[in-house]
Amino acid sequence: MVAVSSANMMSTPATKLGAIVGGQTSCKAPEIEAFDKHLPSDVSIVSCHSLHGPGVDPKGQPLVLIKHRASDAAFTFVEDVLSCLGSKHVYLTREQHDRITADTQAVTHAAFLSMGAAWCANKQFPWESPRYIGGIENVKMNVTLRIYSNKWHVYAGLAIMNPDAQKQIQQYAESVTELFKLMLGGQRDELSARVHAAGEAVFGGSRDREDLLLKDEVLDQFSLGELPEKRLKNNHLSLLAMVDCWWKLGIVPYDHMICSTPLFRMWLGITQYLFRNPSLLAECIDTAIDDNTFRADDLEFTFAARDWSSRVSLGHFEGYREKFERIQSYFEPRFPEATRVGNEMIRTILEKTT
Incomplete structure (x- = not known):
C-alpha cells in the first residue's frame, strides 16, 4: 500500500500501476477529493484513520477503514496489513467518518x-x-x-x-x-x-x-x-x-x-x-x-x-x-x-x- 499526502499530489501520475493509496488524515473530505482528482483510475483508494493519539496503545482502539474505490481483494489486503496494529476495525463512508x-x-x-x-x-x-x-x-x-x-x-x-x-x-x-x-x-x-x-x-x-x-x-x-x-x-x-x-x-x-x-x-x-x-x-x-x-x-x-x-x-x-x-x-x-x-x-x- 502506498500512503500519499493529500497536500502533495504532484507525483501521483507516477503512482505504480494498480497501487493502493490511502491517507491517515482526520478529515476525509479534502483527502478523498484530492485522491479522486489526481490519482489515475487504475489506482485503488482505501483510506483509514486511527481514532486515538500517538501516545495511546492502538490495541483494541477503533481504526476506521473507508473503501472509497477498491476491489474486495485490495480492501482485504489493506485490512491484513493494518491488522498488525491490533485495532478494532470500523467500516464507514467518507461522509459518515x-x-x-x-x-x-x-x-x-x-x-x-x-x-x-x-x-x-x-x-x-x-x-x-x-x-x-x-x-x-x-x-x-x-x-x-x-x-x-x-x-x-x-x-x-x-x-x-x-x-x-x-x-x-x-x-x-x-x-x-x-x-x-x-x-x-x-x-x-x-x-x-x-x-x-x-x-x-x-x-x-x-x-x-x-x-x-x-x-x-x-x-x-x-x-x-x-x-x-x-x-x-x-x-x-x-x-x-x-x-x-x-x-x-x-x-x-x-x-x-x-x-x-x-x-x-x-x-x-x-x-x-x-x-x-x-x-x-x-x-x-x-x-x-x-x-x-x-x-x-x-x-x-x-x-x-x-x-x-x-x-x-x-x-x-x-x-x-x-x-x-x-x-x-x-x-x-x-x-x-x-x-x-x-x-x-x-x-x-x-x-x-x-
Missing part, C-alpha cells in the same frame, strides 16, 4: 482548548488551586495539558477543514455564552429548565440505565496537586454547555461509542457522571446562581470558546496556531508530569470503559 469525527472530537477539543485559554488568561496553574483538584477536575486538567503538549495542526485541521466540526464548535460557543448569561442574570428557573431539558435529551429514557463510565474513586487517583480536605463547589459551565450543545444539535453521543476516542470517552464519562447525579447537578445550578467564586474563570472561558469558534469559522490557520502556541508555552513546564499522569489515567479508564 467526517460527521462522527466531528461529533466525537471537535467539540471535545474545543472545550479543553477553551479551559486552557481561560487558565492562561487568568494566569492560573489550576493544580495549584484547591478549586480544581480531585475527581472531575483531574480529567479537565490532565486532558487539557495533554492536548496542549501536542502539535497545533492536529486540532486545527480537524476543526477548520471539517464543515460538521465548524458547526458544532460554533454551537458549543453559543451554548457556553447563553448559559453564562443566565448565570449572570440570576435566572435560576430558566437555567434549571434548560439544563434539565438537555440532560433528558442526552441521558434520559433507556440511556438512564447505562452504567456510569467513570466514578470519583477512579478519577481521584490522578491529581496533579494535593487533594483538599473538602471539595469546592463548581458550576461546571464547560460540562453543562457540552450537553446543551449535544441537545441543540440532536447528537446522541452513545451512538458513536464504537468510534470514540479515549478523550471523548472521558469527556462523556464526566458529563454522564454529573447529569446522572441529581444532587451534584442541583449543586451546579445553585453554585452558578449564588456563588461568584468561578465568575472570573467562567468569563474567560466564555471569551475563549467564542474566540476559538471565530478562528475556526474564518478558517484562520495562523490565528489558530498563534493562540495555541502562546497557551502551550505557558503550560509547557508541566507537560512531562502531565503526560505521565495522563497516560496512566487514560490506560486505567480505558480498562474500565471498554
Whole structure:
C-alpha cells in the first residue's frame, strides 16, 4: 500500500500501476477529493484513520477503514496489513467518518482548548488551586495539558477543514455564552429548565440505565496537586454547555461509542457522571446562581470558546496556531508530569470503559 499526502499530489501520475493509496488524515473530505482528482483510475483508494493519539496503545482502539474505490481483494489486503496494529476495525463512508469525527472530537477539543485559554488568561496553574483538584477536575486538567503538549495542526485541521466540526464548535460557543448569561442574570428557573431539558435529551429514557463510565474513586487517583480536605463547589459551565450543545444539535453521543476516542470517552464519562447525579447537578445550578467564586474563570472561558469558534469559522490557520502556541508555552513546564499522569489515567479508564 502506498500512503500519499493529500497536500502533495504532484507525483501521483507516477503512482505504480494498480497501487493502493490511502491517507491517515482526520478529515476525509479534502483527502478523498484530492485522491479522486489526481490519482489515475487504475489506482485503488482505501483510506483509514486511527481514532486515538500517538501516545495511546492502538490495541483494541477503533481504526476506521473507508473503501472509497477498491476491489474486495485490495480492501482485504489493506485490512491484513493494518491488522498488525491490533485495532478494532470500523467500516464507514467518507461522509459518515467526517460527521462522527466531528461529533466525537471537535467539540471535545474545543472545550479543553477553551479551559486552557481561560487558565492562561487568568494566569492560573489550576493544580495549584484547591478549586480544581480531585475527581472531575483531574480529567479537565490532565486532558487539557495533554492536548496542549501536542502539535497545533492536529486540532486545527480537524476543526477548520471539517464543515460538521465548524458547526458544532460554533454551537458549543453559543451554548457556553447563553448559559453564562443566565448565570449572570440570576435566572435560576430558566437555567434549571434548560439544563434539565438537555440532560433528558442526552441521558434520559433507556440511556438512564447505562452504567456510569467513570466514578470519583477512579478519577481521584490522578491529581496533579494535593487533594483538599473538602471539595469546592463548581458550576461546571464547560460540562453543562457540552450537553446543551449535544441537545441543540440532536447528537446522541452513545451512538458513536464504537468510534470514540479515549478523550471523548472521558469527556462523556464526566458529563454522564454529573447529569446522572441529581444532587451534584442541583449543586451546579445553585453554585452558578449564588456563588461568584468561578465568575472570573467562567468569563474567560466564555471569551475563549467564542474566540476559538471565530478562528475556526474564518478558517484562520495562523490565528489558530498563534493562540495555541502562546497557551502551550505557558503550560509547557508541566507537560512531562502531565503526560505521565495522563497516560496512566487514560490506560486505567480505558480498562474500565471498554
